[in-house]
Amino acid sequence: MNICSARPDDGTIRSTFLLPSGPDAPYGWRVPVTDPARRTGPHRIPSPQRMSTSPRTTLRSAPGKVLLLGEHAVVHGEPALAAALELAVEIRHEPGNATLRLRDSGGGLDTRPGHPDRVGRALEAILQALPPEAGSGELTVRSSIPPGAGLGSSGALCAALVRVLEAAHDLQLDPMQRLTAALAGERVFHGNASGLDPAASLFGGLIRFVRGTPPSIRPVTIARPLDLVVAQVAPGADTRRMVDDVQRRIDSLPAGGRAILRTIGICVDAAVDCIGGGDLDGxxxxxxxxxxxxxxxxxxxxxxxHAVRLARAHGAAGAKLTGAGGGGCIVALARPGRLPDVRSALAPVSSLVHTLTLHPTP
Amino acid sequence: MNICSARPDDGTIRSTFLLPSGPDAPYGWRVPVTDPARRTGPHRIPSPQRMSTSPRTTLRSAPGKVLLLGEHAVVHGEPALAAALELAVEIRHEPGNATLRLRDSGGGLDTRPGHPDRVGRALEAILQALPPEAGSGELTVRSSIPPGAGLGSSGALCAALVRVLEAAHDLQLDPMQRLTAALAGERVFHGNASGLDPAASLFGGLIRFVRGTPPSIRPVTIARPLDLVVAQVAPGADTRRMVDDVQRRIDSLPAGGRAILRTIGICVDAAVDCIGGGDLDGxxxxxxxxxxxxxxxxxxxxxxxHAVRLARAHGAAGAKLTGAGGGGCIVALARPGRLPDVRSALAPVSSLVHTLTLHPTP
Known part of the structure; x- marks a missing residue:
């Protein structure tokens, strides 16, 4: 098993936890949308706001992810690079109910394991991968990750569910057990999911991921700071539909499709070398x-x-769509000192602009 | 030597010879630009207009080309697919001058072998590849190929020069001698040219080309009619600069760059199979x-x-830029019966729209 933690993350709440933003969740639960006037400007970080806790309360979070490289190809066995975001899903567990109940902090979601909505089915799938004692209590979820934008909101939800249930019931899972349980939930949302989203959420930092049983997950050595800008420029499309579209294209020209997937994998590993060698241009x-x-x-x-071209013209060393495509987000790598320029250029065409610096590996 | 004629073409004048259109030639000679009002509509075929001839006059033409697939990668040794257009360069030769003189029908060009302008240098290079008796006479050139648009105007000029000099002086060249002479001229225009443009012009029809000494040139079997639309949507960029830009990108991530070039080659050969099997979707x-x-x-x-998306949305089975990029043309493959729709969709964004049907191989 080739698993290790890219950046130890015990799931404690981060001080930079952000207010939710973005469109309605596609899987039946809503996150509050912030003031529309703010949706055209950079995403501002509010003062931390925590859910109330009591001594019997357990609180855990799990971050979203941004795919630096390798989306779609990762579904077909190629490597991908993903970084954990500061946007996160936070879940509070309180003992009480004999059977688990999950609500969101906005009151729009109220479900239980096995309920026909997607969150209920994901909860059921996760519980089936955990010891039986995990299945009790009251859960309240809050998310700052815009759902359906390719930023791993459902993967983070599943990762946070595993973490909070593990902590509340002292399950003492190993990393692979956590990932297996979170992936069981993720597959309810995304069908043939590679497991990258829950892995990026659970392991944190920057990871190179290859799907498999078990998957290969390793931390990526970072030589120089990587200033990233993530901007949502359109509502996200359905991931499963996009994955199916890609499959249809590959089927209509298999030799070309396979070569493109392999080339993406080659670019991913070339990028790992560039990150390790401090080659931002590469x-x-x-x-x-x-x-x-x-x-x-x-x-x-x-x-x-258009957004990718804007970023490149305003100080990005490179830029690409991130996630399933068909809408959603782009990610841009700012040249040293140019992060504000890239962010400003993208703000007018984006509903959310999130900046993130990946720091050199100690 | 792997050379054969895709569609025998003795260089006689075609009845569909078109009036010139397009921006100023980048290499110092001008073709008349048609009425600007026409530049936004489909390219209309005027009545054939011939240059005057006398019994001692020799008249030959050579067509432009459209790259169906493989541009840029062909420079690096991958295969490419090119089709001859009905747009052409026509050259009239009249005996007289002891040393060759070349003018265009509009009067903007007047040069001789070795003159410092590019046409003069190309003429010099071509003559050096031909027997000494080729170097006399008066040449008048007329072109209907928009120069600098990636449609092979300079390759067609060089091919037509070789043809008219061969015919006027009864040189009896073989196909490889013709190509070698035309390529010597083409390299004056495009530096590290692969030889594809003069090859497509000299061999006609649809060819698969791989550069080399000698190049590999073979006709492609066509199972079903291919309805193509070529549209110029922007002024063309300098081919040599675009080739250099691609080289710089490859140098900055060699593994990725090489894999992309190879993938283009794989798509070219997959396309050859599709054309032979009548698979328009593929x-x-x-x-x-x-x-x-x-x-x-x-x-x-x-x-x-934008033009590529327009074409796909209006009946094209596929579409791509053609030529060096940075501007210039796109080529779209219309689904059966949809040629008028694709042409109409592209007309508002194009300065020239040219349609072309490649007929099944007998």
Missing amino acids: LGQAMDMNHGLLTSLGVSTEALD | LGQAMDMNHGLLTSLGVSTEALD
């Missing part, structure tokens, strides 16, 4: 190439292409 | 993938991407 080039390769699989849009 | 997919792969090499633009 990493930017890998991101640009990866965007073109995703275009060749039919998952980019005019809005995503 | 061919369209190959063109779409090739466009994305060219995007990953940085040679597409917002205007080209």
